[in-house]
Amino acid sequence: MTRALTTPSTLTSCCAKTPPTTPPPTDPQVRILCFDKPSGWTSFNAVKFLRNRCQTRKAGHLGTLDPLATGVLPVFLGEATKLIPLFNQQHKSYQATVLLGRQTDTWDTEGKTLEEKPLGALKPEVVRKVLEAFQGNIELPIPAFSARKVKGRRAYELVRKGERVPEQTQQVVIDEFGIESLEMPEVAFRLRCTSGTYIRSIAHGLGLQLGTGACLAKLRRVKVGREFDETNSITPERLEDDPQTWPWLDLRGLLKDHPSVQLDEVALGKIRNGMRVEIAPENWEGAAKPPKASEEDAPVCAWTTSGENLVALGRVLWENDQDYFQPHRIFHQDRTC
Structure with missing residues (x-):
């Protein structure tokens, strides 16, 4: 059975044809939407989709999500982009699934497979013990396929051109962590971490320590800070034609502190x-x-x-x-x- 993939191009609509008939639920100058990004979309795709629907030139988001990932992507439209620095460094929460026994160049299942290893007699207790060490203040490698800049250029652009990217690491804080399931060869866990943490790095590091290789199979962001979560996010299919009806976040509530x-x-x-x-x-x-x-x-x-x-x-x-x-x-x- 062939599954139709929902993409930004299949969800286009012009929001300016009909003037709004009801007052907006928040300041019309400053619009913020908690978008539930589908798998297969880049964060840029999501922002472009909403920007076109609203016919505004300015738009931005909090925290880039890889195409593989789904979930909470706060999008700031128009004058709201000036508020992004107030929220940009907030902690983020994720649900992740790691596939053991496979190593890829991107550290997730969308990359080229470099090596596959049988898990043999690897016991779940060993995996659990190694994975639970990824907590607190830790140092993680940064994927070569990342948006980090190297000499003014995106690292992934250099890799795709066959250029070498120097190894880099970053200090992160993982202050909440819990394993949700462990059914070989997959392990699922939930975590809360500082902004900028690459969950792919945890998958890759787990594979290195176990000696089996590993890559990220699924990732869903469930929360950003205290204000943005799954309860106030919306998927593209649920958005009405008229943006005035969209569930814009309450500006007063976001700035209450x-x-x-x-x-x-x-x-x-x-x-x-x-x-x-x-x-x-x-x-x-x-x-x-x-x-x-x-x-x-x-x-x-x-x-x-x-x-x-x-x-x-x-x-x-x-x-x-x-x-x-x-x-x-x-x-x-x-x-x-």
Whole structure:
């Protein structure tokens, strides 16, 4: 039986034909979607697909997923791309399946097979003991087939041209780990790790230590930080034609841990021109404290008086017993999507 592969080209639609009939569920200038990336798509494919559907030029995402992988890919559209640095270093959680006895050039099953070895009398207890050592602060090799730059060029581009890529390693932290199943030749586990960790490296390292070779067979990202997970993600097939109906994430909820001020239109007009403005005690929202009592560069959100629209990110300056808001990222009106 032939299975039809869903690709970005089979899911195209123009979102601008019909004007929105209902108000958007969040700030129309700043749109963030938790996308459930299908297998076979690159992260670039996913971003391009959403960008075209929304007819916006600017788009970005948190944490690249290999084509093999599926799962949570937070995508930031339009002015929301300016928020990416606030979330870019968050921990990520995965479910992974490793195939023992096979070594490939990409360290996953999509690569060229370099060697296959029988597992012989290898016992599950030995695999479990070796795998459980991949926890805490560890050093892992970086795959040659990766997006890391070597002398200004992507490593995978050099490999494909037959050029040698020097071996590199990285320090990562795996702070949660659990084996879910161990049925030879496959072992499935769940982990939470620092941003930038290559799960393929764990598979490759396991194979080296066991002497059997191993590669990554399946990978699903289930969570990014605290805000993005499977419960608020959506697959491309479930997206309606009109982006106004999409499950855009609540901006207020995403930024709830950042102190906020509400300012009038006079002050916001100055902010939009890059000028700093005075902040009165009544401008602070809720129990927010002036950041002079916390980290100097702690980001502060400036909202309209209604509290519905994000106007700028900035920091607070303390001068002559007066708080000043100094913008460093300004959110301009984006009428697309």
